[in-house]
Structure formats: structure tokens, C-alpha cells
Amino acid sequence: MKEYDLLIIGAGLFGSVFAHEACKAGKKILVIDKRSHKGGNVYCENVEGINVHKYGPHIFHTNDKKIWEYVNSFVEFNRFTLSPVAMYKDELYNLPFNMNTFSQLWKVRTPQEAKDKIQEQIAALNIEEPKNLEEQALSLVGTDIYEKLIKGYTEKQWGRKATELPAFIIKRLPVRFTYDNNYFNDKYQGIPIGGYNKLIDGLLEGIEVRLDTDFFESREELTALAETIVFTGQLDRFYDYRFGKLEYRSLTFEHQHLPISNYQGSALVNYTEKEIPYTRIIEHKHFEFGTQPTTVITKEFPSEWEPGVEPYYPINDERNSVAFKKYSDLAEKETNILFGGRLAEYRYYDMHQVIGAALTAVNKYKGNK
Structure with missing residues (x-):
């Protein structure tokens, strides 16, 4: 008989939701995290009353009413609506691309004027089959929007020239012909009042958590503690990079x-x-x-990115996709190890998607136990 039913590696959103639901089902749980705080990348540090999103901005948005009600059962969310602006050479533009943006670019006032301007620029380029990200973006929004609002940002984000990036990275670019600066289309959006730590604390209330605990430094000892492991870290590292490092x-x-x-x-x-x-x-x-x-x-x-640095955005090109498939095939054969979250699944997740995936995974686990 082992000390715990579950060892959950990672106190981020996926691990915290899984732990909460399994605890409700009567499971004895240990959550560990290598960092000195809970919450993974949604962790906030309080600086003179300001909740600082330490790992980048996290704006909760979803169309899923059940997920929205779920998070609000732990902490009330406010009415924050993301309406960012873009700075290009001391010129300010509204985002996402909408009638305010087009008015700022071309002094147009009506949707038809804006559509005509974009189509005129696209037609002049004569791009039939986009060969790279640059051509893909140009064929969607034309020259002005691409040059001022996409090109430089994208090249910084990916560390590559836009002509060297695959076209599939930009499948579509949302263009709105309304004067609406609301970045997301989702029905529900906001920020936890008092910060995301309140959400994580609510999820992990009454559950044993050990911080500053690196699974890979005490792998055998920690594995021996529990009947089942939930791993939310990097899948390639779990398997000692046997098929190469995922980028x-x-x-x-x-x-x-x-x-x-x-x-x-x-x-x-x-x-x-x-x-x-x-x-x-x-x-x-x-x-x-x-x-x-x-x-x-x-x-x-x-x-x-390099090993030892925090990984954020998976590079889902052909080489990495092939390697990940090999790792995921290994993971599927495990009998008492479950994998979940953005790192273990090597995919970009919005927060509501992480929570939904965790709820699905824990329900499957409870059904098998």
C-alpha cells in the first residue's frame, strides 16, 4: 500500500484542477512543483497592491459557460475586456484589426472603403500560392497592415524572418469591419479579483503541496510514493530525450x-x-x-529556448511533430502514469482549454479507478 493515491507533478492549472477533482473523489494526493510558488505561469506577485503577472499576461476568456462557472466558484472574476493597442514608429493603432485601425491607417470611414483598400492591395501582389508566412499574411490583409502591424512583431516572436517561417502559422487573420476594440470574441472574459493566486489556492485547498521539489532530482523516491503519477512537465525530458529535444x-x-x-x-x-x-x-x-x-x-x-530555460511556445514544425508523436506513443502505453497540460501535450493551450482538458482527464481517471 503506497502513501498516496496520486503524485501530481506541477502545480499549474492542469495539475491543480486534477488535484482538486481527485481530492473531492476521496483520493489522497501529493502535489509537487520545482518552483518556489504554486500556480505555474498564472502566478501573480503582489507589489504594493498590484497583482503582477510574473510570466506574462493571462486574460481568461471562454464561450464555455460551465468552465466560466467553474472558475468563478473559487474566485469572482471582474469584467476586464482586453483592448490592446499597437505602437509602430510612434504611431498608435487599435487591435484587433478593425474599423478604428483602418481609419487610423487610411482615413477611411466605412466598412466598404476599408474592404476596397485591403482588396486593392491584395490584388496588386498577385500571390496565388503563399510559400511562407509573409506571403500568407500579405494575401490575407495586404501591404500596410502587414508591414506596420505584423511583420516586425512576428519576426521578433519567432526569431526568424517571415519569409523563413511556414505559411501555416497564420491560418487566418481576424479582420473586423466594425468599430470594436474587444480583442476576444468570447462571451465570458475577465481577471480574478485579487489575482490568479486566489484561483489556485482555492483549487489546492486542503491538498499537500511541496514546493522547490524537482521530480527529476528524486525521481525513484517520489515515484515510489504513489499508485498513479500525473505528469505536467516536458514529455521529452520525462523520457530522457531519447528521440531528441522538442523545441x-x-x-x-x-x-x-x-x-x-x-x-x-x-x-x-x-x-x-x-x-x-x-x-x-x-x-x-x-x-x-x-x-x-x-x-x-x-x-x-x-x-x-534551450534546456534549463522556461519553455513557452512549442515549435510545431514537421521535425518536432514527428518526434512528439514518438513520445506520445510511449506515453499512451503507460498504465499508471497520466500526462497532461501544455508541456506534456506539446501544444499551445488557452487557460479554459487547460481546465477543460484537466476535467476530462480526471473524469477518465476516476472512471478507471
């Missing part, structure tokens, strides 16, 4: 606490020219409509 893009963050009440008037400002090394500046207090006398801003710098 990612990473991010670094430069946080500044400033003695002013309002730095940029928006939670997010994108910097789309390539000459500026960061992709955006986050001003955290605006997520919760803060009125504090000071403010905290974060500059976000995309970077190459």
Missing part, C-alpha cells in the same frame, strides 16, 4: 516598479517594429482597474 520559443521579462500612477493607459501595448527588441509592455494594474499611486510595467522579450 520551443521562450520569453524573458523585465519588470519595473515606477513611482507614477499610470504609465501607458492600457494593460497591453504591442511594439511592432523590429528595431525595438521587446514585443510588448504590460501594465498590470489595468487588469484590475487599479488606482494605486505607483505602477508596475513588464517588457516582454522573445528568446531562443
Whole structure:
């Protein structure tokens, strides 16, 4: 008889939801995390009353009413609506691409004028089969939007020229012919009042959590503690990189606490020219409509990933997809190890998708036990 029913590796959203639901089913659980805090990348640090999103901005948005009600059962969410702006060579543009953007670009006023301008630019390019990301984007939105609002940002994000990136990265570019700056179309969106730590604390209430605990440093000892393992880390590392390392893009963050009440008037400002090394500046207090006398801003710098650096965005090209398939085939053969979350599944997940996947996985686990 082992000490725990479940060892959950990773105290992020997936691990925390899985732990909460399994605990409700009467399972004895140990959650471990290599970091010194719970919450994974949704962790917030409180700086003079401002909840700072330490690993980049997290705006919760979903059309799934059940998921929305689920998260609100732990902490009330506010009415924050993401309406970012983009800076290009001292020119400000509304995002997503909408009638405000087109008016700022071309002084047009009607949807038909904007459509005509975009189609005129697309027709002049005569691109029949886009061969790369640049041609794909140009064929969707034309020259002006691409050059000012897409090209530099994308090349910084991926660390490659747009002509070297595959066309499939941009399947579509949302273009709205309305004066609507709401970035997401989802019915439900907001930020937890008091920060995401309240959500994680609610999920993990009454569950044993050990922080500063690296699974790979005590693998045999930790594995021996539980009947079943839930692993939310990097799948390739779990299998000792036997099929090679899966590649990612990473991010670094430069946080500044400033003695002013309002730095940029928006939670997010994108910097789309390539000459500026960061992709955006986050001003955290605006997520919760803060009125504090000071403010905290974060500059976000995309970077190459290497082992030991936090992985953020999977590079789902052909080589990585082939390697991941080999790893996932191994994972499916495991009998008492479950894998889940963005790293274990090598995919980009929005928060509501992580929660949905965790609920599905834990229901399957309970059904098998």
C-alpha cells in the first residue's frame, strides 16, 4: 500500500484542477512543483497592491459557460475586456484589426472603403500560392497592415524572418469591419479579483503541496510514493530525450516598479517594429482597474529556448511533430502514469482549454479507478 493515491507533478492549472477533482473523489494526493510558488505561469506577485503577472499576461476568456462557472466558484472574476493597442514608429493603432485601425491607417470611414483598400492591395501582389508566412499574411490583409502591424512583431516572436517561417502559422487573420476594440470574441472574459493566486489556492485547498521539489532530482523516491503519477512537465525530458529535444520559443521579462500612477493607459501595448527588441509592455494594474499611486510595467522579450530555460511556445514544425508523436506513443502505453497540460501535450493551450482538458482527464481517471 503506497502513501498516496496520486503524485501530481506541477502545480499549474492542469495539475491543480486534477488535484482538486481527485481530492473531492476521496483520493489522497501529493502535489509537487520545482518552483518556489504554486500556480505555474498564472502566478501573480503582489507589489504594493498590484497583482503582477510574473510570466506574462493571462486574460481568461471562454464561450464555455460551465468552465466560466467553474472558475468563478473559487474566485469572482471582474469584467476586464482586453483592448490592446499597437505602437509602430510612434504611431498608435487599435487591435484587433478593425474599423478604428483602418481609419487610423487610411482615413477611411466605412466598412466598404476599408474592404476596397485591403482588396486593392491584395490584388496588386498577385500571390496565388503563399510559400511562407509573409506571403500568407500579405494575401490575407495586404501591404500596410502587414508591414506596420505584423511583420516586425512576428519576426521578433519567432526569431526568424517571415519569409523563413511556414505559411501555416497564420491560418487566418481576424479582420473586423466594425468599430470594436474587444480583442476576444468570447462571451465570458475577465481577471480574478485579487489575482490568479486566489484561483489556485482555492483549487489546492486542503491538498499537500511541496514546493522547490524537482521530480527529476528524486525521481525513484517520489515515484515510489504513489499508485498513479500525473505528469505536467516536458514529455521529452520525462523520457530522457531519447528521440531528441522538442523545441520551443521562450520569453524573458523585465519588470519595473515606477513611482507614477499610470504609465501607458492600457494593460497591453504591442511594439511592432523590429528595431525595438521587446514585443510588448504590460501594465498590470489595468487588469484590475487599479488606482494605486505607483505602477508596475513588464517588457516582454522573445528568446531562443534551450534546456534549463522556461519553455513557452512549442515549435510545431514537421521535425518536432514527428518526434512528439514518438513520445506520445510511449506515453499512451503507460498504465499508471497520466500526462497532461501544455508541456506534456506539446501544444499551445488557452487557460479554459487547460481546465477543460484537466476535467476530462480526471473524469477518465476516476472512471478507471
